[in-house]
Amino acid sequence: MQTFYSKALQESTQGAALLFTPVHYIPTSTPGPGSGSSPVPLSASPLPTQQSPAGPEVNGSGGAPSPSPSQSEGTGGSVSDWEDMDTTEIARQIKEQLIKHNIGQRVFGHYVLGLSQGSVSEILARPKPWSKLTIRGKEPFHKMRQFLSDEQNILALRTIQGRQRAYLKRRHSSLSDSRSVDGGMAGPDFLQSSSPQHQRRPQLYQKKVRVVLGPEEKEALKRAYQEKPYPSPKTIEELASQLNLKTSTVINWFHNYRSRIRRELFIEEIQAAGSATAAKAGEGDSWDGTESDGTVEGRHGRHRGASEDQDMEARVEAGVSGGSPAQRNCTTSGSAGPVSSSHNSLFGPPEAGLSLSAPSRHTSTPARNPRDNTLRKKKAANLNNIIHRLEKAAGKEDPSEWEF
């Protein structure tokens, strides 16, 4: 039924035209390269989400899981918020389809979701539970579900992917000497967000250089985080100067880190909910058992354990198992020492304890007594974090308690 694009095949010469009209894509900030020549056909192709409240029929073939339409669940009945969705399941099905049909995340993201490849990767690998998503965050899932509802969608997308590859291949071979087929008008818009374009018109804009924090810096930041997930401006300043980073970088790092840890916790929640069994075993303290000890770890071990690489964490964690941000922050913290001390700092005003000092060299020091230390630190850090959130929630935040 609801095909995303109806734009049937096109004539188009260079295969530029597509079956799909990319979902609306509104470049918020950076007028990227070619923004002038409208890189992405901002076709106002109506968001599937918005127009048809995914009626029951959606369930049809794709088999997208769609629970009973339990009218707007809380979020103020916005257009795209009608019913619950099993985000994990949807993500799973999408991944399955993409793999099965050999469709890349970039194409899928561009034409179906209106998102970048990186965003698609995240959404598919770590979908947040529906209840934690904002209206905006739910949109991709609505689109994905709708996408799954009609087999034609995947077929059309496959066609596009095929053309794209063919085009790129052609270009590659015949364009070795920077031809200009692009000159006039960039090739297929699907190239829009890909790097090749940058190479084609390097002049148009300055490629942003990405700051890459070194292992020591990350290490120090994580330690700092462990002591204080919400550092004061003063602390941030100190961190920045000590690490020789811009304060904005430090601020961003904390934002990102907190955010990513939170996401892990969300994910863990649903997993935990899924398997009540584990609950039994773990017992003990709900806070640590639930929050970040087991599941998150496992998850991560699978997802990024390998890539955690460059930090010593990898090694230390190896002894334990995985390496989620959450876990990392706990595991990592201050190498051997902090264990006990970190405990203090967690509940007391640790300004003093904030030691960015020598990032304990990772080269050696594998996990010494990993399990014990890491677990304890993990719990402590986690508790610290949770307490903070509770404090906040309770509206009784006491700066003297949490800020230095």
Place this chain on the structure above:
DNA sequence: TGGAAGTCAATAAT
């Protein structure tokens, strides 16, 4: 003003 959520986009890893 600051934090959270959501993304982008550079780039590292596969």
Place this chain on the structure above:
DNA sequence: ATTATTGACTTCCA
């Protein structure tokens, strides 16, 4: 070539 990671940025909200 594709996917995963992650620093930076935008938007929204309290």
